[in-house]
Each structure stands twice: as structure tokens, then as C-alpha cells.
Amino acid sequence: MRTVENVRNICIIAHIDHGKTTLTDRILEMTNAVEKRKMREQYLDSMDIERERGITIKSHPLRVFYKADDGNEYEINIVDTPGHVDFSYEVDRSMAAVEGAILLVDATQGVQAQTVANTYKALEHNLEIIPAVNKIDMPNANIEETVAEIEDLIGIPGEDVFRISAKEGIGVKELLEAVIKLVPAPKTADDGHLRALIFDAKYDKYRGAIAYVRVFDGEIKAGDKIMMMSSGEVYEVGEVGTFTPEMVPVDILKAGDIGYVIAGLKDVSKARIGDTITKPDNPAPEPLPGYKEVKPMVYAGMYPGLPEYYEELRKALEKYKLNDAALVFKPDHSPALGFGFRCGFLGLLHMDVVRERLEREFDMAVILTAPNVEYKVVTHSGEEIFINDPAKFPEEGEVREIYEPYVKLSIITPPEYIGKLMNLVQNEKRGTLVSTENAGHERVVMHFEVPLAEIIFDFFDKMKAVSRGYASMDYEFLEYRKSDLVKITIYVNKEPVDALSFIAHREKAYTIARKLVDKLAELIPQHQFEIPIQAKAGGRFIARSTVKALRKDVLAKCYGGDVTRKMKLLEKQKEGKKRLREIGNVTIPQEAFLAMLRIGEEEE
Template sequence: MNIKQKNIRNFSIIAHIDHGKSTLSDRLIQLSGIISDRDFKDQILDSMDIERERGITIKSQTVSLPYTGNDGEEYLLNLIDTPGHVDFSYEVSRALASCEGAFLLVDASQGVEAQTLANIYLAMEHDLAIVPVINKIDLPSAEIEWVKDQIDEDLGLDSETALLVSAKTGVGVANVFEAAVAKIPPPQGDENAPLKALIFDSHYDPYRGIIVHVRVFEGSLAPGEKIAFLSSDSIYKVEEVGIFQIKRRPVDRIRAGQVGYMIAGIKLISDVKCGDTLTHSGNRCKAAMKGFRDPNPVVFSSMYPVASDEYPELTEALEKLKLNDASLVYEKDSSAALGFGYRCGFLGLLHLEVVQERLEREYDLSLILTSPSVRYEITRTDGTIQIIDNPSLYPDPAEIEKTREPFIKASIIVPDRYMGAVMQVSMEHRGVSTNYQYLTSNRIEMKFTLPLAEVVYEFYDRLKSVTQGYGSFDYEVAGYQETDLVKLDFLVNGERVDALSQLVHRDKAVDRAKNACKKLRDEIPRQMFKIAIQGAIGGKIISRETVSAYRKDVTAKCYGGDISRKRKLLEKQKKGKKRMKMVGSVEIPQSAFLSVLKSGK
């Protein structure tokens, strides 16, 4: 397959959640004819079960589409379908680094939303050609002129060049191919220069080792050649190269400007790093490519296997998952209650849920996760500054001079009828309104500064429910501010359970403790003795619930006669229960750890 470089186009589809990226990709794939109608299924690029169940894209996926232009030339169009959710914006930035252009999708009934703006800034950072596309023009509620005004005003693009399509019905989709050829520049790069290829993704195949996804910027790559990874300086011999056409399709060589994959029997996971540069071992390129900036995790949680002997399996699973999800960060951790595990950093709560589900499904692990927390900055009385994300590392309050927590700048776009409800939810989560403006006659953009710890704790779910799903939410981290932080501990039967500890704002501590104790009371099974569940700050108990004991009626056979006989038996039973409580241990089920994370509102 020898396509000239000037006939290659690399582009990505970016948009807010649910604006139709995956559906448009489906239509383009169908039109190109690389898959038969019999094998076709909706959201064909969303290959993970979890993506299909949730109806969202989590991983960027690449596909190479052959196309014959109106000028009769043969073109190869490399399309990358990207996620829309803010937690996976790292995937989007990596996809854009491999492209020369992007189609920006806008829903004809919803207009420009928070992630639309965030994505256009990402595309501008990479100097890409941006082509606006108005999708869902078949909807009865489509307002095309209104959306064109938004594209002019909010995005600063020329709305006259916008393509009108309906990805669902297929109207106007053929024009997307022509626009890719006409408006997106071909890749640059010398095919005869030393090989320089950027690794933008990879995944583990149990039979072939690590499959590396590359974008070749200079030179070319073919089987039998010896390649070197610049960061680890390890050398391998290439077994197979190819392009993605739903399935992997081997070719004899991939050249400058192309996107494809490479297999070289790589077994060492540590050798392959996202953002690394590949080159020929004998004829190296002068300098490594500028990789991707390291992901900046905002939510931290510890993961422990339910059975402690599964720790090696968890280690291996995290290594393999890290190949496919470069934004995952983890380090070793241990807990008195749960044994050895890992402290993991995530880009948001949805990212945390997805990683947990992938570990449980793809690697067959049962996991317990601790309460998610953020990074706090603690200034001690001796002047040293300590950054902690784990409640178990929280120092003695007497040694703390001040604590600071991360804040975010949140941008919430909603129809104006929900303004009051959004204000209320933000105030409940310690938010401060900084600005609001009307984007159109009935849509409003509200800006808040919010503590990141509050956003981690169910803010997004509450926002979606009070705005009936119309609210779109985007945020950026805006530095640290001083706060009044306390460590909230939970005691079950008098014993502290370190995996349930949380760092919370003092004003929220009593509510959070009461709520968590109630949840634990419902989850912990009853025993033959009473179990006290307590929330405490230091030595001060601030909430308590009791799991009542099973009781045996020991006075059943004492009918009539003296009351002192009954009392004697009851006293005897009471002593037995007391002794049982001293030696009895309480098993906390996995569901109890998870229930503490939900606020119950």
C-alpha cells in the first residue's frame, strides 16, 4: 500500500460528551467500505465492554480509511476518535499530537458546551487546522442558525465553512471526507531521513507482547529492522508493522506521515513509555521528540486486593493497564486493616471508576478502594512543608501551623432556568460564584471557585441531577488556598479502621461522620454482641451508631415466681455478651468501604 505522502491526512474528531463523535466515526467507516455490513455494529471503535455499557468513549481509537477523492486521487485518511469526558482529556491531547487537523463537532440542539471550548483550546495548542461540523441536523429541536452564531462568537471560527451533517441518518457525511482532503494539510517529514516516530499509545497482547501505536514523523519503519527506544535505550528487532483498519492489517512498511502499529516481541513493560521516541539503532535521529506532559492526577485512592495473596496479580495488572492508560499513576502502599496495596492517582472520579472496573473485568481481581482524597499542603510548626494525599500520613495537629487545599476554577454551562439550583449545589460544596454571563438568550455560563475535595465527593452527580442532565461542567486546577482541615477517623467495636479515615473540612466533619456511620450500620452484619460504630476527630467522638446484637430469650422458662431469678439470668447473659465483645472481631464487608463514599443525597 504505497500512498504518496501528499495524499495522507491525519485528523481527529473532538467534541463535548454525546455530540456524536463515535456515530460520525461509524458512518465514515461504513462509507469507506473497510468492513462489511454483516460485521458492522454501532460504536464499532468502542471496543471495551465498559464503553458500550456506559455509552461513552474512554480510549482514543485509530482507523485508516482509504478514499478516492473527487479529483480521482487515492487518499489514506487516518481518523482518531476521541473521548469527550473531562476525565479523559489526556487521551484527547495525546491523539491531537499525532494529527494535523481536527473536526470539531457541535450538537445542533445543544450548541457550544464546556468541553467544546476546552477541546478547541487543546487543538489550538497543537496548531491544528480546525473544521467546524454541526451534527444532529435531523433533530426536530435543531437550531442551525443559533449554533452558527455561537461558532462565530464563542469559538472564533468561520461558521460559513461549517459542515452540516446528521451522523445518525448519514446526511452530509460524504462532505466530511472531501473537507478532510481540502482543508486539512498533508503531513510533513522526510522519508529518507533517520527514523523518528512518536509512541502515542500501546496495549498488551498475551500472544505477541506489547503492541506499540506510533506516528512516524521522519523516515520509515519495516519488519527486520533494529529499533531503539530513546528513553530506555533498549534495542529490539521489528517483527511486524501495519495500520489499523478495525483489526490490525500488516503492511510491508510505514512511512513518514503515517499512523500505525509495530510489534517487536517486547515483553518488558518498563521499556515502552507513552511519549517516547523510536529510532533505528544504527542510524539514530538527532534529538528525541517533545513527548507529552506528565498527567497531573487530582484524585487519590488506595487499592487493596480483597484476598491478600492476590497482591502480585494486582501488581502485574496495574503494569499492563498503565500501558493502555498512560494517565494512571500509582505507588506502593500498606494498611493495618487491609494489608499491601497501591496508592493510585486519577484524573477524576469517572477515571477512578473505569480503572477499578477494568481491573476487575479484564484481570479478574476483587478490590477494595479507600475513600478518594486530594493533595493537601501542610506547613509544620518548624517551617517545613509536606504534601500529603493519604489520611494515614496526616501529622499530629499540635505540629501543624496551617493547611492549604487545592481549589479549581469551574465553568458550568446551563439553561438559565437552572441557575438557582446550580447556585445552591455550589454553595453546599463551599463554592464561591465569581462571574456569570449569558452565552445566548437562554444559556448561561457560571464560573465558581470550588475546593477540589468537594468536587471529588459527588458534586458532578448532584449537578447532573439538579440540571436534569443539561448542565455541562469543565474545570482547571487553580492553586492552593488556606483551609481548616481535620482528620476524621472511624472506630468499629473500639478499633480504628485506617482504610476508612478521611481528611475533611471542619465544618463538614459532623455531617460526613453521621452519614458514614449510618451507612456502616446498614452494611456491617449483626453479631451476638452489640457493635459500636463511632466517628472521631482525635479523641473526641462526634457521631455514633449501634449495630444491635442477636438476643436469646434466656428467661423463657422462668414463668411466675420471683423476679430476682429472671434478673440473675439476664445479668449472667450480660456478662457473657461483655466477654464476647472483648474477644469478638468484626469483619467489615467490601460494600461497607464503598458505601461510605456516597453522600446519600
């Protein structure tokens, strides 16, 4: 008989690629939750893109039944979370639904930046943390060093850290026993009210939005009337169930359970993540503490490959958003690219994943412009406006002050790379060092304050290059700060191309503009006429490069005769080229719109 005392709710947190999904594979095998013939590696990573890249993009809930050494059978609800900094909001949501967290640290890599960030998040949520060093079977595993790092950095005693190998199954049983002993059973308030937190949602084209819920108080069953506390909308429950690990219907979800609710919600925005479900006839007095709304960090223009596919792209984005509430988009128009959308993403990986999923799942070929951040502009009239599209940036004469977003950047690195990393952040990326602290044996944590615009392009790759792959980073939004910024407009064939415009710091404007026009000259194919590429800032042109015209050998037919005949032919060609240029359209390939991302390639 199920009692709430025999329920344990946990999430698995770690830096990217430290073995979270592999650990859930072993737990699935140990508890016989999946038939042997159906079992495969990375079982919970259901999307092709997750399996190919070896990363988790969506949180995955799972329920298993485990027979403990004390003779009792326990229901363990596990949420496997993503490790990449772009998807840290998924980790936040998962933590709000559980009482404990398994903190995994790779013995070959040690404590990384995301490990620290996730640990602090778990402490904020008052979770019971069970630390475990993973990959102890690897020949290059530094087990004792990693344990010492956990002890120093997180303050958990070394003797409380479990040594496991998720791949080989070593120590997994002991870890599950620790979950039973250390993680508290869910607490419920027996006041007769239903309170269930929506921590995720996905869209099914046949059944509508499916809300993933953690029931804190009361119970839900099919046929019940439920109410969303944020909107007051009432729905009738069609089905409830749990994840074992596929969705399996059950008669009832009780307090302490993690499961799903299908109630005819037409789209995911109705199942707002962080919302509380209650009953309309006996509503809870106040909602459960949700979590902060996720805000996009990076913006880019998205346009269909051909203008006539605009409507199809709109439908594809709307359907995609049903599964990814973090994507923000609104219609936009560019003179160069026609009708499209201005999209907000959590980071560059999120942007890349959205683009790839649109191409794979909806057969949409899209053009993405270079990403940028959101700026705050104060005009001379005192009006404050937020601008995430450089094309809509006001003219310099209208602007009194410009503020840009700053982030708190944490880098964990071996000491020998401190100098190179400080040079990268302070000299190249306009950052300032706030503090450094020891992070255990041969590890240092450096805290910087950096403009977000400086780290969304090539920062991650450069950091990995100067530290030979040993450094790891994590960042969070800090505040808007006043900066001396300027808009740079790119002209191709004397026409402004708004999709190539960008904002840069005045000191770096010329350097970036020079590199960009040179890069564009390489990427834009030759035409029958010469194409000038210019960069304009502060009312004057500051850089120029030229795409040379394709030359046709008009003199081939001219044999014999004097030089005047040849000159006449060349003059004729020159006239033709001039006329061509007056009416000629320039073809700009997709690579040109992402040229900003490729500026630093030659330097490395």
C-alpha cells in the same frame, strides 16, 4: 502511488455522547473499510465496558482510503477520542499526532463544557478545526441555535459549520471532502532522520508492548534498529502495520503515516507515551515535542477481598497497567484490611472503570476505600510532604500548614439554573465565582475556583439534579492553596479503622462526621454485641452512633417463677455479650468503605 500530499491525519473531538464513534461507523461504511457482514454499531469500541456504557475509554486509530471528487484517492488517518473529562489526556495525545480535528456538537444538546475545552486544546496544537453539528435528523434538534453557539463561543463563522447526521449518513461525504480541502498534508523535514511520536500503546501477551506511532520524518520497516530517545534503549523492529481498522501488517511506514510498531518491548512503560522513536545509527538531534505527563487526581486504597489474594491482585494490576499507563499504584498496608495498594486515578469514572475491568478481565474481587485527593503538608520543621492517604496524615501538633489542590471549574448552563448552581458551588462546595460570560443563545459559562476534594464525590450528580440535566462541566488543575483542614478518624468498636479515615474542612468536619457515623450504623450488620461507631478529630470524639446488638429471646424458656429468675437470665446474657464484645471481631462490608460517597443520598 502514495505521496505525502495525499495523506490527511485528523482526530474527532466532542463532548461525551455527541456521536464521535457513530461518525467513524459511517466513514467505515462509506469507504468500504469493513465488510458488511462484520459491521456492527460502535465498531471501534472494542471493550465490553465501552459498548455497555456507550462511552469511549481508549482512543482508537483508523486508516481509510477515500476517492475524492477531484479524482484522487486519499489516505485518511482518523483517531476517535474519548469525550469524558477523566480521559482528556487521551485527547491531548491524539491531537499531537494529527493536523486537523472534526469538532462534533450534538444539535439536541448544544455546546457543552468538554466541547469548549477540546476546542481550546485543538487551537493550542495549531490544528485545522472543521466544526459539524450532528444529529440534525432528531425531532428536537436546535440546528440554528447550536450553530449560533459555535459562532459565539468558538468564533467559527456559521456558514463554515457542517450539518450532518452520523446515524443516517447525511452530510458525511461533504465532511470528508472538507477534510481533504482544509486539513493540510503532513509536513516532513527531509533531513534523513527518523522521528516518530508514540501517542498510545497497548499490551499483547504474545507480542509484548505495541506502540501506536505517528511518523513525522523518515520511515520504519521490519528489521530496522530503533532507539527510544528518552531512555536511549535500542530495539529491533519485528513488524509494522496500520489500522484498517484491525491491525494489518505493511512493508513500511513512511512520513505522515499513523500505524503501529512491534519491537519486542516487554512492557508498556518502555513505550513511554510522548516519547520519540529514532534510529541509533543516525539519531535525530532533538525529540519531537511530546506532552505533559498525566498526573492522578484521585487516590484510593485497593485491597483483595481475601488477604491470600494479595499476590494475585498485584499481578492483575501489573498486567492492567500494561494497557493503561495512567493508573499509578504502590504497595500499602492497612491494619483493618491487611496488605493492598494505594492507587492513583484520573477521576471517579477512571476508578470505576479500573475496578470493573479488574473484576471482569482478571476475576479479582476488590475492596476500594473512599477516594481522596493529594494534600501538601508543611511541618513545623519546614519539611514539605505530599500525602494522598488520610491514614498517613501527621498528627495535628506536627502540622504548621496544609495546602489542598484547587481546580478551575467551568459550567455551561441555561440562565434559569445560575442561582441554584451558584448556591451549590459557593455555599456547599467552598467554591468562588471568578467570572460569567454569555455562551450564545440561552447559554451561560460560569468559571469557578473550587477545592478538588469538593467535586470528586457527588458534585456531578448534584449539578445534574439542580439543572435538570442541562448543565455540563469541565475542570483542570490550578494550584495548591492553604486551607484549614482536619483529619477525622473513625473508630468501630473502639478500634480505629484507618481505611475509613478522611480529611475535611474544619467548618464541615462535624456535619460530615455526624452523617458518616449514622450511615455506617446503617451499613454495618448487627452482631451479638453492641457496636459503637465514633468519629475523632483534633484529639476529641465529635460524633457517635451505635449498632444495636442482636437480641435473642432468652426468656422464652422461662415460664412461671418470679421476676428474679428472669432478671438472673438477663444478667447472664449481659455478661455473655460483654465477653463477646471483648473478643468479637466486627464484619465491615464493602459498602461501608464507600459510605462517604453515599452521605448526600438522603438530602435529595
